[in-house]
Amino acid sequence: MRYYLPLLCSLILFACEEEPVPLPVERQIPKLIEPYLEQFMLEAEKRGISLDTSSLSFGFDRDLTIPLAGDQRTVVGICLRSPNLHLVNIDTLNALWLLSGYLGKEEIVFHELGHCLLDRPHRDDKLASGDFASIMRTVGLLQYGDLNRFTGVFLPPTGIKAHRRDYYVDELFNQTTIPCWSDTEMPSPYPVATYRAGFIENGEYRHTWIDPLGNYWLYGEGVNYRYQEGNIDTPLPDMRVTAMNNRNDQIWIAGKIDQQSIIGTYINDVLEIKYDLSDLLAEEIQIDRLLVDEIDRIWFSDDDGDLYVNSGGGFERVPFSSQQWVSKLLQGPNNNVYLLKGGRFYIVEDAQNFVQVDRDNADIPVEFFWDLAIDAEGIAWLRPTESNPFLLQFSSDFEVRRLDYREINLLEIRINDLVADPNGTIWAATSNGLRRWDGDSFSSYCDYNTGLDMLNFSSIAVGKNGNIWSIGRDTTNLQPTLLWSQTGR
Numbered sequence: 001m002r003y004y005l006p007l008l009c010s011l012i013l014f015a016c017e018e019e020p021v022p023l024p025v026e027r028q029i030p031k032l033i034e035p036y037l038e039q040f041m042l043e044a045e046k047r048g049i050s051l052d053t054s055s056l057s058f059g060f061d062r063d064l065t066i067p068l069a070g071d072q073r074t075v076v077g078i079c080l081r082s083p084n085l086h087l088v089n090i091d092t093l094n095a096l097w098l099l100s101g102y103l104g105k106e107e108i109v110f111h112e113l114g115h116c117l118l119d120r121p122h123r124d125d126k127l128a129s130g131d132f133a134s135i136m137r138t139v140g141l142l143q144y145g146d147l148n149r150f151t152g153v154f155l156p157p158t159g160i161k162a163h164r165r166d167y168y169v170d171e172l173f174n175q176t177t178i179p180c181w182s183d184t185e186m187p188s189p190y191p192v193a194t195y196r197a198g199f200i201e202n203g204e205y206r207h208t209w210i211d212p213l214g215n216y217w218l219y220g221e222g223v224n225y226r227y228q229e230g231n232i233d234t235p236l237p238d239m240r241v242t243a244m245n246n247r248n249d250q251i252w253i254a255g256k257i258d259q260q261s262i263i264g265t266y267i268n269d270v271l272e273i274k275y276d277l278s279d280l281l282a283e284e285i286q287i288d289r290l291l292v293d294e295i296d297r298i299w300f301s302d303d304d305g306d307l308y309v310n311s312g313g314g315f316e317r318v319p320f321s322s323q324q325w326v327s328k329l330l331q332g333p334n335n336n337v338y339l340l341k342g343g344r345f346y347i348v349e350d351a352q353n354f355v356q357v358d359r360d361n362a363d364i365p366v367e368f369f370w371d372l373a374i375d376a377e378g379i380a381w382l383r384p385t386e387s388n389p390f391l392l393q394f395s396s397d398f399e400v401r402r403l404d405y406r407e408i409n410l411l412e413i414r415i416n417d418l419v420a421d422p423n424g425t426i427w428a429a430t431s432n433g434l435r436r437w438d439g440d441s442f443s444s445y446c447d448y449n450t451g452l453d454m455l456n457f458s459s460i461a462v463g464k465n466g467n468i469w470s471i472g473r474d475t476t477n478l479q480p481t482l483l484w485s486q487t488g489r
């Protein structure tokens with residue numbers, strides 16, 4: 001494979017010709033091209049640009065060549081313009097097209113549409129990083145697209161570049177600014193710190209939490225860790241913390257001490273046990289999720305998937321028939337509790353009354369979810385399993401709105417964690433950086449980039465004052481690293 005890159009380089013010229021097309025061609029947009037053209041029109045629309053596609057046509061051709069330096073050079077695509085026809089020809093048997101993943105093919109089509117619809121000439125100047133400033137360059141590897149068959153096998157981690165798409169698409173339409181990743185010397189605009197430790201690399205925690213004081217906790221396996229004023233300490237060494245919750249600026253905490261399950265408050269580093277559940281419940285349980293709701297009911301789920309609530313008269317089991325794990329337990333609107341149990345979405349009113357949101361009572365295309373977050377308006381955000389590239393917004397009147405990734409700036413991006421911050425703003429930890437919902441769309445990569453080479457964020461927690469805690473991977477060595485920043489201020 002050592003000959004792979006040079007060979008490819010000679011094949012990936014992009015071209016643009018300004019000659020009249022010799023014969024009239026029947027205009028056509030082949031099925032293969034449709035998604036890329038639709039995305040191009042969507043990107044134009046987002047930027048307030050209206051485009052005339054009445055003369056646009058696509059064709060597939062082999063052995064496309066252009067004259068360059070006294071030679072005929074093979075190219076992957078070509079734009080031929082005449083007054084009544086803008087024809088893009090793509091060589092779909094060209095190595096670059098064949099090796100490209102979705103974003104790679106998009107970049108090739110976008111380059112040609114840059115010529116044919118936006119009237120863009122070539123641009124070959126470079127950024128400080130050595131990367132081309134534009135996808136309108138004449139030579140070179142893909143700038144944000146993926147050669148997906150080889151990503152991770154032949155490309156080093158630094159070859160991961162889908163996060164650059166935001167900039168290159170902006171540049172295509174607006175020829176804008178310098179991207180945040182173009183200069184490794186570029187200082188972070190935010191206070192930022194990283195922390196790497198064995199327990200993070202080994203995943204010796206199950207949950208993360210920000211307490212009311214703004215301290216970040218990692219807990220759930222072995223020891224409890226708390227990141228406080230730049231230091232990590234290990235509070236409650238004799239307790240195995242399994243769940244945390246905040247209520248009225250108090251930390252509520254659940255876990256096991258001497259094999260006994262307890263729920264208590266933790267104030268000024270003093271644990272006050274409120275409930276010793278070994279006294280209350282006959283069977284031995286482990287508390288997995290904890291919620292003290294807005295009318296001071298105490299809810300918890302256990303590792304058997306049972307849900308209990310205490311409304312003042314002791315704990316009662318909510319009579320779910322399924323014994324599936326509760327992965328989210330959140331305060332919903334109207335004094336209801338929202339939860340994901342076995343991936344299914346339930347609304348629980350009290351110890352007797354609950355409803356599963358499914359196809360019978362709501363217009364939802366899927367019924368299994370990885371993630372649930374509640375925003376400031378009480379809208380529940382649901383993230384389906386991986387193969388579904390959309391989010392659902394569910395309002396308390398059972399109205400559902402579908403947000404397709406391609407429309408909300410998450411094209412080919414994987415969400416790993418979706419949370420609401422204390423103000424109810426939605427944030428996502430993604431394969432391509434940290435992103436914040438801005439009302440119509442998720443932010444660009446650069447908006448919350450810290451200047452560090454970190455990608456593939458697996459978790460995010462946002463505290464008061466905009467403190468963000470996130471675990472991502474250092475792109476140089478792929479080690480999980482805890483990031484603290486104030487990008488969310």
Ligand SMILES: [Zn+2]
Pocket residue numbers: 014015016111112115122136137138
């Ligand atoms: Zn070109």
